[in-house]
Amino acid sequence: MTTERQAAANRRNARKSTGPRSGAGKKRASRNSYYHGLTATMATSAERAERVEKLARKIAGDSKGTVILEWARTAARADFDLAQVWWLKIALIERVFLFGELERPKLFKSVRQVSAFFNAFDRGELNIPPTPVDAAATMPSEEGDRLAEAVRRVLPELLKLNRYERRAASLLYKSFYALNRRAVAE
Amino acid sequence: MTKRDESMQEPTATLLPALGVLITESVDDFNRVRDALIQEIKPRGIIDEILVADSAQSTWEILRLRRCKAGIVNLTFRDALKRILRNLSDRGSEIYNDIDELSYYYFTNRKMKKRVLRFLAEFQLDESAIEAEAIRNSAEDLERIDRLLASLEARRNKALRCIAEFRGDFARRLRDGANRIIDSEVLALEHQQGKAPPAAA
Numbered sequence: 001m002t003t004e005r006q007a008a009a010n011r012r013n014a015r016k017s018t019g020p021r022s023g024a025g026k027k028r029a030s031r032n033s034y035y036h037g038l039t040a041t042m043a044t045s046a047e048r049a050e051r052v053e054k055l056a057r058k059i060a061g062d063s064k065g066t067v068i069l070e071w072a073r074t075a076a077r078a079d080f081d082l083a084q085v086w087w088l089k090i091a092l093i094e095r096v097f098l099f100g101e102l103e104r105p106k107l108f109k110s111v112r113q114v115s116a117f118f119n120a121f122d123r124g125e126l127n128i129p130p131t132p133v134d135a136a137a138t139m140p141s142e143e144g145d146r147l148a149e150a151v152r153r154v155l156p157e158l159l160k161l162n163r164y165e166r167r168a169a170s171l172l173y174k175s176f177y178a179l180n181r182r183a184v185a186e
Numbered sequence: 187m188t189k190r191d192e193s194m195q196e197p198t199a200t201l202l203p204a205l206g207v208l209i210t211e212s213v214d215d216f217n218r219v220r221d222a223l224i225q226e227i228k229p230r231g232i233i234d235e236i237l238v239a240d241s242a243q244s245t246w247e248i249l250r251l252r253r254c255k256a257g258i259v260n261l262t263f264r265d266a267l268k269r270i271l272r273n274l275s276d277r278g279s280e281i282y283n284d285i286d287e288l289s290y291y292y293f294t295n296r297k298m299k300k301r302v303l304r305f306l307a308e309f310q311l312d313e314s315a316i317e318a319e320a321i322r323n324s325a326e327d328l329e330r331i332d333r334l335l336a337s338l339e340a341r342r343n344k345a346l347r348c349i350a351e352f353r354g355d356f357a358r359r360l361r362d363g364a365n366r367i368i369d370s371e372v373l374a375l376e377h378q379q380g381k382a383p384p385a386a387a
Contacts, residue, residue: 145261
């Protein structure tokens with residue numbers, strides 16, 4: 001349990017740093033937890049926001065109700081989110097199709113290996129760093145097999161994306177059902 | 187013209203987010219799948235169109251994953267054959283030294299294939315044993331693909347169910363509307379003919 005003394009020290013220390021002050025610092029800190037932006041349904045660009053709004057108005061049709069327009073906006077955003085996941089999947093598969101892996105091959109497997117290399121270098125021992133395995137060379141040459149192998153290598157990422165895809169699809173159907181219920185009630 | 191009117195008149199194709207295919211896939215094939223669904227479902231209105239597009243996406247991905255599933259099993263075939271031959275042959279067996287060569291040429295050279303099948307037959311095995319081993323080796327990947335496939339199939343079915351339900355509701359609305367019109371017209375006609383309208387329930 002935190003003692004009174006510790007709590008006082010925490011308060012004192014907290015006063016020393018109250019986070020970023022400049023506009024740029026605040027903007028940077030606002031993206032601290034940003035990983036891939038898939039959970040953020042907010043439109044990421046002005047052009048996208050405009051397109052989402054256009055689609056929402058088309059979905060809402062003649063209706064002037066704000067509730068209907070809001071459901072239509074949710075549906076439009078979800079539809080664009082689904083398209084975003086679609087393009088992400090294509091980008092990931094194609095990257096592995098071309099380069100064999102998503103990450104750049106690393107020269108060293110661990111920090112220990114890096115320090116061992118530089119220690120040897122300091123001692124004047126010529127130590128050639130290991131050459132990374134070219135992942136592209138391990139890919140099959142035939143197109144169909146290569147695609148299958150690319151999909152196999154990217155499966156963990158596809159499963160992660162599937163979570164976001166399911167969430168967006170569920171939002172899309174939920175808003176369509178809500179719109180349909182409204183239409184039935186009217 | 188207001189912003190609302192503009193988007194109402196814009197063609198739906200330009201409003202929906204654009205979709206593409208992999209470099210190894212054909213855009214024409216994708217369009218054929220989508221057009222077949224459009225032909226079958228005949229979307230009425232923007233919601234139908236979005237749902238049909240969503241079904242087309244899911245269907246395309248299902249086809250892609252099914253192709254890859256077969257491809258993944260095929261890719262492990264050679265390793266599976268090698269493993270079986272190693273398991274079956276003793277260190278002294280004449281085949282033991284040729285395992286690499288046999289598993290390499292099994293798929294291209296008929297003579298080599300015959301030799302492998304003859305060897306397998308000695309242990310009451312055939313080609314299906316290689317396939318079973320290949321599936322066993324890629325079971326983890328196949329299970330992951332199956333999870334993706336199940337999710338995509340559920341999404342496609344949900345989209346189609348939505349269309350059917352909305353159409354059912356639409357048909358009911360039309361029927362109710364038509365009944366109301368008929369009822370009010372009948373009442374109006376009866377009223378004109380001097381008959382008293384029935385008491386409201």
